[in-house]
Amino acid sequence: MFKKLTILSLLGLSLFSCEKKPELLNDEAYSKLSEEEKRSPEHALDGIILADDRLELTLFASEPMMSNPTNMDIDDRGRVWIAEAYNYRTTLNPRNPTRAEGDRILILEDTDGDGVADESKVFYQGNDINAALGIAVLGDKVYVSVSPYVYVFTDADGDDVPEKKEILFEGVGGVQHDHGMHAFTFGPDGKLYFNYGNAGEGLHNADGTPILDPLGRPVNNQTQPYREGMVFRMDPDGSDVEILGWNFRNNYEVATDSYGRMWQSDNDDDGNRSTRINYVMDYGNYGFKDEFTGAGWRSRRINMEDSVYQQHWHLNDPGVVPNLLQTYAGSPTGILVYEGKLLPEEYQNQVIHSDAGPNIVRAYPAVPSGAGFTAKIINLLDGNSRDNWFRPSDVTVAPDGSLFISDWYDPGVGGHAMGDLDKGRVYRLAPKEIDYKIGKPDYTSVSSLINLLQNPNRATHFKAFMALVAKGDEAKDALEKLFTDGESRMRARAFWVLTKLPNGNDYIKTAASDNDENIRVAAIRAYRNNKMSDVSFLLEMAGDESAQVRREVALAIRYKSAPEVWLKLVDGYESGDRWYLEALGIAAEGFWDDYLPLYLDATGSGWMESQEAKDIVWRSRATNTANLLGKIILTQPGRDNQTYYRALDFQSPTAKSETLKSLLANVTEEDQLIILRQINFDSENPDRQILTLAKQTAGSIADDRDFLDVVSKYGLTDQKARLEKLVYQSENNQYSQMAAGIYGSLYGIADIEKSFDNTDQAKRILAIQKFGTIDNEAMAKVLAKIYTNQSEPLEVRTVAMEAAKGFNSEPYLWELAKSDQIPADMLPIAQKILLSSWNGNIRAEANAFFGDSAKNEYDIAKMTAATGSVENGKTIASNYCLACHKVGNEGIDFGPGLTEIGDKLSKEGLFNSIINPSEGMGFGYETQLVKMKDGTEFTCIVNSKTENDLVVKLLGSGEQKIYKLVDVESVTQLDESLMPKFPLSETELVDLVSYLETLRK
Structure with missing residues (x-):
């Protein structure tokens, strides 16, 4: 028996009194509020735009009653259950305080009928549920999803104290991870539906045995055809587990309608404007990774789709179920099918969804089209134009048919980081002048059960369903x-x-x-x-x-x-x-x-x-x-x-x-x-017919990218002139870098070094700029010969020094710096490179070596209040960000895209992501250390691991590189972001963030 926990007394609730509802502020009045006032519960409603004037949004609960709600459910008594995440991703956020007692499951209740919660009760607290991502209250069971476990709490006597806690599933990947196990929901067929994102990896029974499919195959991401995020269902007792869909990225929740159909949202690789809504057709592959090889969506392929959002989900591939809708930029969260009558007709029987990224709650009316559906978008709540700390984490229907929205309330959207530990809200959306009144449900009479069966609240529906099944023939006539x-x-x-x-x-x-x-x-x-x-x-x-x-x-x-x-x-x-x-x-x-x-x-x-x-x-x-x-x-x-x-x-x-x-x-x-x-080609055992064709064809290939692919794949050495021309072309810097790398691998560094000795200084500088992008020790040594030679022209030495960056080049530069071999006039450039190195060890050592003058302590509050130069910020972004991020068509597709970053992160969130990049690494962009069997090692982003190959993106490159798995010793995920802490002044940071804020759709 768990110790009974005391009801929390709450102070300051008078500010929520609904005796007289204040008028909401207009845009001008809202803009005059201080940042502190905007973030206060008193002005929570002022920060959210309500799209439908027939409806009214009210604040049901906020801090200090609760904080950081990741997920929510509402029981048949109208009480709101909250899964908190105060202890969120603590290993990556050592600066954050933690709650030693662990995170909480709260029950919020309005006991006096004024529409505002006045009682908060702790149902359970412990470090075993830190950062739980799902809660479902069904009868006397409470399902709590917190990878690697799903716990079932039983409260048989209804005193809000669980008698026991049991493990339902274990071995789910993604401990304290947003892409792990998500919430359970009740389906109309008497089954429970649930899902996990692509950190889930596999599903195991409480005894550790794997869940098997009907063919006896273990359901995990190592078993064909199963990949990435998955959807499941089971009987309420945990038996008869079925896998129903796979190959999602981060399908945060699954929703069912009364016909048994499933609906989901799915998050894209961050920043790629490819967030989607799916009608989930059973046993479908949903295309995040290549079904056959597991390769990532960026891998170039035949018949590759024209747009990123289609490429992202492999929509041209046979075996991929199409998407219902593209919602573009987002960080989608809770979803449901609204089958109540309280909200206006256009929302009835429709999917309603919260998306924390663009600060919005939407409905997606869908109509059948052939064997699938088409849908449109209707906005309900929008915080983006006012309060972009509004982060709706879940939507749930109460027994009266009103819609409740939980709000993580933070400058960011999770993703392993948070900027505010203490805030969190719950809102109620209903027609105007409709009070929140919930009667006591009667589960004894058949007539009452028939009414309760039709309730839009899942907890009520569940209990009525089970009671009617238990009554058997007694309920048959009424059901018929x-x-x-x-x-x-x-x-x-x-x-x-x-x-x-x-x-x-x-x-x-x-x-x-x-x-x-x-x-x-x-x-x-x-x-x-x-x-x-x-x-x-x-x-x-x-x-x-x-x-x-x-x-x-x-x-x-x-x-x-x-x-x-x-x-x-x-x-x-x-x-x-x-x-x-x-x-x-x-x-x-x-x-x-x-x-x-x-x-x-x-x-x-x-x-x-x-x-x-x-x-x-x-x-x-x-x-x-x-x-x-x-x-x-x-x-x-x-x-x-x-x-x-x-x-x-x-x-x-x-x-x-x-x-x-x-x-x-x-x-x-x-x-x-x-x-x-x-065609597959083995360079160690080449097919002579194919190699001959490649040699005959290469010179006439019109498309530069096709040319580079063929020359590299077949190791063709007779295309030197065109390859060199591509190195020097200025239209596409990415192709220039590719061409330089291929040139170096085919002809060697010695050949390139000759171009660095050109008597024409302008041509010499251009050669250094173009070939200097080759990131290896050999090139680092060639460049060092130039910038350490003080008899060389200053312009030439400066260009060579600036080119000396790169993960594989910087160890040599660091050795020169430590041994005082870098001339004084080049040292400022070298220092800047080393202090912003992608290699965390070098960066740390350089900080210590160059002393306190290299360290920056930032006043984020002061910077947030400041206004910078957008133009200067754009220049800074060009110098730093575009080396690894894309803004529109510019930059390198290495890290998450920044094209609409101003819609996703608040000003505070932008500052934090730059100053503390390791706190908020996007999933799929974590630092991976690869050790090869020949002793070499490197850090990278791992795009995919197929049966035979490891597919990675190397630092600062949008291109993928393939290593044979047999040559790989190990792959280890590191806690430190690949993004360095750039040595920027406060003024530069303010300018940079001022520019990033403008990047919106």
Whole structure:
């Protein structure tokens, strides 16, 4: 038994009195508030713009009652449960104080009916739940998600003190990580749904045994096809765990509607404007990493999408389920499907979502389109234009149908860092003049339970569902009446309960003939839940007029051989409906060698004249698919073929290579170039036919990037003139650096050094600037010969000194500095390089070596209040930031993009991210130390690890480099950010942040 904790008394609540609600401030009045006033609870509502004037936002709770809410739930009594994260990422934030007793689960309650919480109760506190990311209150169980565990607390006697705490799951990756395990929610089918982000890695039972899929494969990110973030469901007792979707980046929560359909948001690699909303089609791959190799989305590939947001999710690849919506920049958090009646009609039955990045709460009305959906965006709450500390972390529906929003309230969005430990708010959104009144629910009578079953609050829905199932036949008549006469979604809720009663399968067959396609969708989903095996039923439903229903039939035959059903489903496919095509692919997984020949035989010898047939072949994974793709390619040479060339990457490597080689003699030069780029090539055991073609083709390649790729891949040494021209071209600095690196690897440093001796000083300086970007010790020594030679012209020495930076070059520079071999006139430049080195050890030693004059202590409060020069800040960003970040089309795609950073971080957050970069490393951008078996080591960003390769980005480069995994000794994540602490003055920092604040959409 846990010790009962005392109710916290709260002071100062008079400021929230609702006897008379004050008028909200207009823009002019709000702008006159001090920063301290803006951050106070008194002005919390003034900082948020409410888009719908029929609604009213009220402050339900704030500090000191609570702080830093990561997640929220509301029980059937209308009480708000909060998971706090005061002890958030403490290992990365040593400057932050911690609460020794650990983080808390709080229950907030309005006991006097004035719409404001006046009582805060600690349900549980401990260091075992530090920075929990999920809480769900369902009956006498409270599910708390805190990687590597999911805990279940039981409060059987309802005294708000848990009698026991049990581990439900363990071994989830991402300890104290935003991309770990997230919240649980109750589905209409009696199941619990949950997910984790791409730090999750795998799911294990409490005894450590892995969760297995129906084929007996462990569900983790090392098992094909499972990758990255995943979606699961289970029975409330923890049994029958199923994996339902994978390959997300950070799917923060999953929401279900009354038909059993799932909806999610997903965060992009920070700064790439690719945040998305998904309708989650069961068993789907959602494309964050390459399905076949695990390569990151930046990896150049055939048929690569035109825009970053499409590239980001591999949307041109066969086997990837499309997105519902792109919401671009964001840090998405809580999500739900609002099935209440209190809010206006346009929000009813729609997805509602909180996004902490752009400080916004939105609705996404969706309508069916083929087997999928289309959607639009409606804003509800917006803090960006006023208070960009508003960080909505969750949205939840109360029993009265009002919407509650928890607010992390911070200058940043988490991501391992926070700027404020003490603040946090909860808001209520409802129509004007609708008070927050929650009656005591009655779970004894059937009539009351029928009403409670229809409640939009999940905790109420759960208890009513379980009570009705327990009543069995006693509740059958009332449930049948609701199923017959109710509104569509409430009919579905009644239907799901009926399927749990004796003879429940009979209701499934009744629902399958309903006039409402959504009820028929629920029927097929219930067929799966009840583990029915009636092929004749599915065969009949495969001819349903609704593509939505046929989609569900396809998902129902996953893992099952049902060729007749699949062939009938294919008859209903129309080219262009990607959702349907992916559903067919999901259904055929493991059976392509059976299904595809039957389909082609039925289609006849003219199958290539049918776009539908070519789509099916493109999506297929049969033994002979590569050969069929080759036949399609030969009928339509040109760029239209890139989609089919890309499909070859999802076939066996041997079949892919054989097909590509067979095409060489019969395709255009354009296609030959595609084949050169795509075909596997072993430089140690080269294919002479392919190497000869590469040598013959390279000189005529028009695209510079294609040229660089081919020259590098095949080690061609006869393209020196063009390669040198690319080094010196000024249009694309990234290509210039690539060309310099390739040039150095092919011809050696000695060849480059000759260009540094040019008698024309201008040409000499240009050569040093261009080839000096090669980051290795050999180049560092060549540059040192120049800048240490005081007989050389000052301009030449200065350029050489400025080029002496880089992770692999700076150790040599540091040795020269320590031994006093750098001339005095060059020392200021060398000092600046070393003090901002990417190598943390060098940076620390340089700080100590150069003394206190090299250290900066900043007054962030003073800087926040100051206004800087945007123009000067842009210059500083060009000198420092663009070496590793992109702003628009400028810069290097190494670290997170900065194009809309002003929308994501407040002024305080920007200062902190620059001054203390290790506190807020974006996930996927952590420093990794790679040690090779030959003794060399380097730091980098690891983009992906495939079965054979380690794919990394080296410092200051947007390009990826591939190392053979057999040559890698170890990969270790470091706590220190790759971003150095730049030696900037306070004035320079103010100017830089003033510029970064302008980077908005």
